[in-house]
Amino acid sequence: MQIKSNGLQMAAIKSTNLSCSECQIRHRAVCSRCDDDELRALDKIKYYRTYQAGQTIALTGQQMDFVASVVNGIATLSQTMEDGRTQMVGLMLPSDFVGRPGRDGVVYDVQATTDVTLCCFYRKPFEELMVQTPHLVQRLLQITLDELDAAREWMLVLGRKTAREKLASLLSIIARRYATLRKLSPNDPIEFDLPLTREAMSDYLGLTLETVSRQINALKKDGVIELVGKRHIRVPDMHLLLVEAGDDADGGYLS
Amino acid sequence: MQIKSNGLQMAAIKSTNLSCSECQIRHRAVCSRCDDDELRALDKIKYYRTYQAGQTIALTGQQMDFVASVVNGIATLSQTMEDGRTQMVGLMLPSDFVGRPGRDGVVYDVQATTDVTLCCFYRKPFEELMVQTPHLVQRLLQITLDELDAAREWMLVLGRKTAREKLASLLSIIARRYATLRKLSPNDPIEFDLPLTREAMSDYLGLTLETVSRQINALKKDGVIELVGKRHIRVPDMHLLLVEAGDDADGGYLS
DNA sequence: GCCCTAACTTGATTTAGATCAAGGAAAAGG
DNA sequence: CCTTTTCCTTGATCTAAATCAAGTTAGGGC
Numbered sequence: 001m002q003i004k005s006n007g008l009q010m011a012a013i014k015s016t017n018l019s020c021s022e023c024q025i026r027h028r029a030v031c032s033r034c035d036d037d038e039l040r041a042l043d044k045i046k047y048y049r050t051y052q053a054g055q056t057i058a059l060t061g062q063q064m065d066f067v068a069s070v071v072n073g074i075a076t077l078s079q080t081m082e083d084g085r086t087q088m089v090g091l092m093l094p095s096d097f098v099g100r101p102g103r104d105g106v107v108y109d110v111q112a113t114t115d116v117t118l119c120c121f122y123r124k125p126f127e128e129l130m131v132q133t134p135h136l137v138q139r140l141l142q143i144t145l146d147e148l149d150a151a152r153e154w155m156l157v158l159g160r161k162t163a164r165e166k167l168a169s170l171l172s173i174i175a176r177r178y179a180t181l182r183k184l185s186p187n188d189p190i191e192f193d194l195p196l197t198r199e200a201m202s203d204y205l206g207l208t209l210e211t212v213s214r215q216i217n218a219l220k221k222d223g224v225i226e227l228v229g230k231r232h233i234r235v236p237d238m239h240l241l242l243v244e245a246g247d248d249a250d251g252g253y254l255s
Numbered sequence: 256m257q258i259k260s261n262g263l264q265m266a267a268i269k270s271t272n273l274s275c276s277e278c279q280i281r282h283r284a285v286c287s288r289c290d291d292d293e294l295r296a297l298d299k300i301k302y303y304r305t306y307q308a309g310q311t312i313a314l315t316g317q318q319m320d321f322v323a324s325v326v327n328g329i330a331t332l333s334q335t336m337e338d339g340r341t342q343m344v345g346l347m348l349p350s351d352f353v354g355r356p357g358r359d360g361v362v363y364d365v366q367a368t369t370d371v372t373l374c375c376f377y378r379k380p381f382e383e384l385m386v387q388t389p390h391l392v393q394r395l396l397q398i399t400l401d402e403l404d405a406a407r408e409w410m411l412v413l414g415r416k417t418a419r420e421k422l423a424s425l426l427s428i429i430a431r432r433y434a435t436l437r438k439l440s441p442n443d444p445i446e447f448d449l450p451l452t453r454e455a456m457s458d459y460l461g462l463t464l465e466t467v468s469r470q471i472n473a474l475k476k477d478g479v480i481e482l483v484g485k486r487h488i489r490v491p492d493m494h495l496l497l498v499e500a501g502d503d504a505d506g507g508y509l510s
Numbered sequence: 511g512c513c514c515t516a517a518c519t520t521g522a523t524t525t526a527g528a529t530c531a532a533g534g535a536a537a538a539g540g
Numbered sequence: 541c542c543t544t545t546t547c548c549t550t551g552a553t554c555t556a557a558a559t560c561a562a563g564t565t566a567g568g569g570c
Contacts, residue, residue, distance in 0.1 A: 079411045081501055087414040089407035100400055107404070134389045141396045145355055148399060149362065151406040152344035156334045158413035159342040159461025163557065198518060206414025211557060213519055230518065230565085246336055418527065453548060466527060468549055485535085485548065 018048060028095035029069040029119070030143060033135035041133070045125040051075075051112035057098075058110040066120040067099035073116035074195045077108040078203060088204040090147070093177065097143050101127050114195050158206050161246055166205040167215040168244035171225065175235050190238060194231045219244065273303060283350035284324040284374070285398060288390035296388070300380040306330075306367035312353075313365040321375040322354030328371035329450045332363040333458060343459040345402070348432065352398050356382050369450055413461050416501060421460040422470040423499035426480065430490050445490045474499065 020026055020039050031042055048071070051057055057075060058064050070092050077090035089108060092098055098110060098118065130136050157169045178184075178192040194201075198216075202209040219225045224244050226234040235241050242248050275281055275294050286297055303326070306312055312330060313319050325347050332345035344363060347353055353365060353373065385391050412424045433439075433447040449456075453471075457464040474480045479499050481489040490496050497503050 077407070079407070081411070081415065082503075083501075085415040087411040089410045102397070102400075108407070130393075131389075134386075134392065137389065137392050137396055138385075141392055141399060142357070144396060144399045144403060145357075148403045148406060151403060151410065152332070152334070152363070154410060155344045155406065155413055156336070156342040158410055160336065160340040197516090208558060209518080210520085210559085213517095214557095217519075246338075248337070452546090463528060464548080465529085465550085469527095472549075 023071070023119075025069060025071055025095040025119075030097050030136060030140050031069070033139045034133070035135070038133055038135060041129055042121065042136075045122045045129070047120050049118050049120050051116045051118070053112055053114050053116075055112045055116075056109070057112055057116070057118075058106045060106055060109055062106050063104050064099055064106045065104075065123050067097065067101055067123055067126055068118040068120040070094050070096045070098060071117040071119050073112060073114040075116050076111050076113050076200065076204075078111070079108055086203050087206065088200070089151070091204070096147075097140065099123070101130060101140075113200065163205075163207055163211050163215050164218065164244065165246045166207060167201075167212065167219060168224065168241055169247065170201060170205060171219075171233065171235070172238070172241050172245050172247065175233075175238065175241065179238075186238065190235045192233055194233055278326070278374075280324060280326055280350040280374075285352050285391060285395050286324070288394045289388070290390070293388050293390060296384055297376065297391075300377045300384070302375050304373050304375050306371045306373070308367055308369050308371075310367045310371075311364070312367055312371070312373075313361045315361055315364055317361050318359050319354055319361045320359075320378050322352065322356055322378055322381055323373040323375040325349050325351045325353060326372040326374050328367060328369040330371050331366050331368050331455065331459075333366070334363055341458050342461065343455065344406070346459070351402075352395065354378070356385060356395075368455065418460075418462055418466050418470050419473065419499065420501045421462060422456075422467065422474060423479070423496055424502065425456060425460060426474075426488065426490070427493070427496050427500050427502065430488075430493065430496065434493075441493065445493060447488055449486045449488055 020031070020043065023029075026032065031039060034042065049068075051073075053073075060079070072094060075092040075098065076088050077092065078086050078088040080086040092110075099106075101123065104123070130140075157166055161169060174192060174194070175190045179186075179188070179190050184190060196204070198209045198212045201207075202212045205212065207215075216225075216227070220227050223236070224240055226236065228234065239248075275286070275298065278284075281287065286294060289297065304323075306328075308328075315335070327349060330347040330353065331343050332347065333341050333343040335341040347365075354361075356378065359378070385395075412421055416424060429447060429449070430445045434441075434443070434445050439445060451459070453464045453467045456462075457467045460467065462470075471480075471482070475482050478491070479495055481491065483489065494503075
């Protein structure tokens with residue numbers, strides 16, 4: 001978000017290899033288990049690239065000659081039917097891995113929702129490195145298993161939750177991330193800027209944007225969330241939000 | 256499906272280690288890249304186990320001391336909310352992998368839909384083997400990436416498709432599998448027994464069982480499928496079924 | 511400072527699928 | 541063979557969310 005990139009700046013950034021030792025996502029990304037030798041090998045095939053909010057990173061059907069870690073910002077994966085109906089299938093946050101080794105065609109549209117910085121690895125050499133570097137494969141397996149869990153949790157949201165529960169689920173996921181990021185304690189009120197438009201939320205939730213708007217304002221009216229402007233959200237009681245999401249595992253350990 | 260197991264037979268089967276060289280799923284399962292040495296190591300920690308149709312393999316929250324390949328039959332993964340709403344999040348077919356290395360608690364209910372045979376590996380020794388056996392991790396990564404793709408495809412079905420499209424999507428997935436299994440050519444009519452009850456289908460599709468019943472009969476009335484009894488399905492024109500599923504990529508390469 | 515556009519809200523109406531309610535068929539069990 | 545239970549179908553009604561239709565707000569460029 002701090003980098004306002006344009007074509008020229010992008011070229012400049014492309015040639016700048018930031019140091020892995022200072023990398024914010026070093027401990028969570030695909031390289032997190034790698035030793036210094038392995039990092040040096042990765043360093044040879046990597047480059048940084050930034051995208052502006054709203055920019056397309058890749059489209060379904062295109063070739064993609066790199067895979068990447070998200071360093072900064074938020075990207076989305078989505079699928080679109082011929083008649084235009086679209087479903088978001090992934091929210092990619094810092095340390096998430098974009099692209100599939102072993103496949104050259106992209107099968108989802110990848111979009112930058114905020115300004116995004118990627119740490120890109122040329123795909124072919126990355127695939128070769130994977131064969132020699134168990135640490136890389138082991139970590140990628142963990143990341144993929146986590147994403148599979150998240151996708152399955154999302155299937156429950158899409159298949160069985162009401163519009164209100166869907167909104168509460170999305171907000172609680174985003175809130176949880178902010179809380180983790182800032183290392184808040186579970187009872188602190190959480191505050192954050194929504195990184196998604198109403199339309200993007202509707203694409204994630206399988207709703208229309210009108211329904212998203214109505215449900216957000218209903219949650220506000222009921223005191224589940226507070227709204228500052230249209231995008232800034234405060235969650236006074238995370239537990240209440242989880243109850244609204246239908247995720248409440250215990251039914252009242254706080255009350 | 257050929258094995259009608261009871262407790263006694265199960266015990267008998269448990270001690271029988273079928274040979275990997277005759278295994279039907281050898282070339283697709285988690286062990287598919289393993290050489291003979293690696294297979295021998297796996298053989299030491301494996302056992303077969305069968306479950307009858309309808310039997311529970313594991314419940315959310317339980318410990319599971321094994322991971323397994325599905326050898327035969329169909330198992331389902333599902334999530335249930337406190338109020339009873341349930342969503343199926345996975346259909347496990349022969350060669351699919353059940354369980355997550357590195358986690359001992361089960362997070363989905365696992366059920367045998369037909370009689371099921373599992374090739375089970377004790378979890379702890381399996382995890383140790385993974386560290387020494389890149390072939391195992393590499394294959395498990397591929398399997399997991401495929402499952403993630405399938406889960407994301409399913410998110411589109413759940414979030415954006417109509418009830419009729421959902422049914423057509425489910426039937427086309429099952430039909431495609433049978434076609435692959437029997438190596439039919441793409442234009443052959445496909446025939447198969449539905450391995451799921453109307454209720455199981457509704458859990459997969461995020462619908463009620465009444466809607467499933469109505470839509471199946473509507474597809475039948477419109478000649479998209481033929482029904483023999485309640486469970487046997489014939490697809491005279493796979494292309495038409497795909498159009499009904501909203502998956503038609505080209506709009507008429509056959510016509 | 512004003513206009514323009516993208517993002518959002520709010521209201522009225524419609525509709526796909528849920529829910530409620532009976533039955534029917536067919537397998538399982540005595 | 542008859543009973544029971546499970547699975548499935550079909551109809552009537554209801555409702556949550558979609559759709560259709562105006563507005564309103566607020567940031568960004570000129």
